[in-house]
Amino acid sequence: GNQTAPDVGIDAAGNFVVVWVDDTADGNDDGIYGQRFLADGSAAGSQFHVAGTTADKQHQPAVAMNASGAFIVVWTSDDQDPLIGLFRSPGVYAQRYDTAGSAMGTEFRVPDAALLGVNVGGIQHAADVTIDATGNFVVVQVDKQDGTIKADYYNHAGSHIGRVDRVNATTGASLLDATVAFDGNGGFVVAWTEDNDDDGSGDAIMARHFRSDLTAYAGAQVINSVTAGNQTGASLAVQNGRVLVVWSGHGAS
Numbered sequence: 001g002n003q004t005a006p007d008v009g010i011d012a013a014g015n016f017v018v019v020w021v022d023d024t025a026d027g028n029d030d031g032i033y034g035q036r037f038l039a040d041g042s043a044a045g046s047q048f049h050v051a052g053t054t055a056d057k058q059h060q061p062a063v064a065m066n067a068s069g070a071f072i073v074v075w076t077s078d079d080q081d082p083l084i085g086l087f088r089s090p091g092v093y094a095q096r097y098d099t100a101g102s103a104m105g106t107e108f109r110v111p112d113a114a115l116l117g118v119n120v121g122g123i124q125h126a127a128d129v130t131i132d133a134t135g136n137f138v139v140v141q142v143d144k145q146d147g148t149i150k151a152d153y154y155n156h157a158g159s160h161i162g163r164v165d166r167v168n169a170t171t172g173a174s175l176l177d178a179t180v181a182f183d184g185n186g187g188f189v190v191a192w193t194e195d196n197d198d199d200g201s202g203d204a205i206m207a208r209h210f211r212s213d214l215t216a217y218a219g220a221q222v223i224n225s226v227t228a229g230n231q232t233g234a235s236l237a238v239q240n241g242r243v244l245v246v247w248s249g250h251g252a253s
Helices: none
Strands: 003-010 016-022 031-037 043-049 058-065 071-077 091-097 103-109 124-131 137-143 148-154 160-164 175-182 188-194 204-210 230-239 242-250
Touching: 016 058, 031 058, 031 071, 071 124, 071 137, 091 124, 091 137, 137 175, 137 188, 148 175, 148 188, 175 230, 188 230, 188 242, 204 230, 204 242
Parallel strands: 003 058, 058 124, 124 175
Antiparallel strands: 003 016, 016 031, 031 043, 058 071, 071 091, 091 103, 124 137, 137 148, 148 160, 175 188, 188 204, 230 242
């Protein structure tokens, strides 16, 4: 089979975990798998199956590991949400792991539809996750039903603290992806690709900074200074209060 869409998280000692999509290993289309490694590159234990559900496709994995080695994996599951009429819509799911690589509880939907009373229709996908030193984590996802990026904040015990229902400030835009990182003070930064001509020329890279109480410091801002063509595929890192965003520029050179 094929192994695609890898993502990696690393701890303070250099140990790391890789997750990916395998299109045959779970016996039922795409599944999410992972492997932990020591800092010297040797495998720590065996390859493991992340998603407990195997119906249809589990894809678009992302992983975040904190300084101690605890980590969380998020992904899109195509046939797991509750039925809406005759169909199930794609939704975002997650699984937490401790520092030894053991699963903490079972996989869960982000957010829990019954808890928040959210509509699970439409398509929720393209998730990313960040985790802090104490185990608190934030999951962002693109909701194609209402054209928003949403951010869900959880504490170290896995309890849902709150949600930013609209990270992006504009309406009517097509949102292609999202990425998130903690800022070191309990807040977080989200970056994404938006095709609303915010930079005057096609797709733009946008970002917005939030406090730990989920209020925004300011509105969304355009990150790219070169605006020719489309800018896509943002990736984000924050350290000591400084933010680094990288992306692909199509037509920038």
